[in-house]
Amino acid sequence: MNKHCLVTGGSGFIGQHLLALLTRQGHSATLLMRQPQTLPALRTQVEQLGGRGELMTAVAGDLGLAGLGLDAAAREQVRQPDVVFHLGAQFAWGLAAEQARRVNVEGALAVAELAAQQGSRLLMVGGFMLANHGHLQRIGIDLQRPERTDWDKVYQRTGAYEGSKLEAHFRVRVRMAELQAPLTMVHPATVCGHSRSGHILPAQPLAGLIGNLAGGLLGAIPGSAAHWLPLVSVDFLAELIVAAAFDGQQAGQEILALDAATPNLQGMLQQLAHTLGVSAPSRHMPIPLLRALLKIPGVPRLLRTDAESLDFIQTTRFNTAATQALAQRHQLHWPDIGQALQATARYLANEPSAVQG
Ligand SMILES: NC(=O)c1ccc[n+]([C@@H]2O[C@H](COP(=O)([O-])OP(=O)(O)OC[C@H]3O[C@@H](n4cnc5c(N)ncnc54)[C@H](OP(=O)(O)O)[C@@H]3O)[C@@H](O)[C@H]2O)c1
Known part of the structure; x- marks a missing residue:
């Protein structure tokens, strides 16, 4: 049966x-948009990606404003969706903590409360580091009693974007439990382009990495041979999100959207370099050394790399059994991540405007 959905972050890549x-x-789908006047262009884009633009409407709203910036007419338009998909987030390295908290934490709480008031399921998109409990403890999150966490310290360690995503996760989980409202979380790895077309937006972290490789800015491989940057292709991620959102058994569950077959960073850079026709770095550079270098003024700009991005390169391996089971239950087939990487590199090479300059 066809459902009606409310979507935040609909104009973004995922x-x-x-x-x-x-x-x-x-x-x-009704979209909460900061710029609802861009809906016609978004409809066209969604149609190019194989969707039906005429099924989309928009209301003006802003995650950073009180009451989500919704006026009375907009509140009426967002009544009683079956599912609220919360993807909207301010993503940037070097964000001010206050701004990140207002949009990514307070905004997420406001969306959660709206979903609960409307009797809707909330499908919230988090991030894969939430499944890395060792990392969460190391950066100071109290997993038993998250409310005791000193979030300012966490923000200082991770940067405000990642800190705010982590805080939003724990606070929304508590709020939805208090409201006895259904919540499903999906935690994506770094998102790769579409597994066949390679479509990706230029501001995506992976597009930035590929741009650096193509531009000869990656002189060394961050970390060791055990380090990897877990990936998921955007089309398979969308399939997992939709499957989880409409599956009653997934209420209260957290899904890790991560392709365990992602090669290590060295293998990934080799595959990308081969597709781009450039040479891949062969030497490794320890992450602490790279982090120290990135503290030197001007170096992040020179290398087009920010220390905040290094946390996502880890040696941890993850248990994806629950994700495999969800995929099997809904007959979803994992695309080949190597092919998705190559398609992404080809897409970026053919669309130079898609590589950040
Ligand atoms: N991409 C990844 O590798 C990755 C990995 C793990 C988790 N995630 C999470 O997945 C979600 C979607 O990521 P994405 O890569 O698709 O992000 P994206 O391309 O940067 O898109 C962000 C979306 O959030 C909206 N937004 C930002 N600030 C807003 C505000 N104040 N009010 C309303 N909407 C606002 C943007 O709308 P405008 O058009 O108005 O800018 C845009 O639609 C995020 O929660 C992100 O943290 C992403």
């Missing part, structure tokens, strides 16, 4: 692919 899949399946 949001576009989610909307393409939702509308292709016949579901309708």
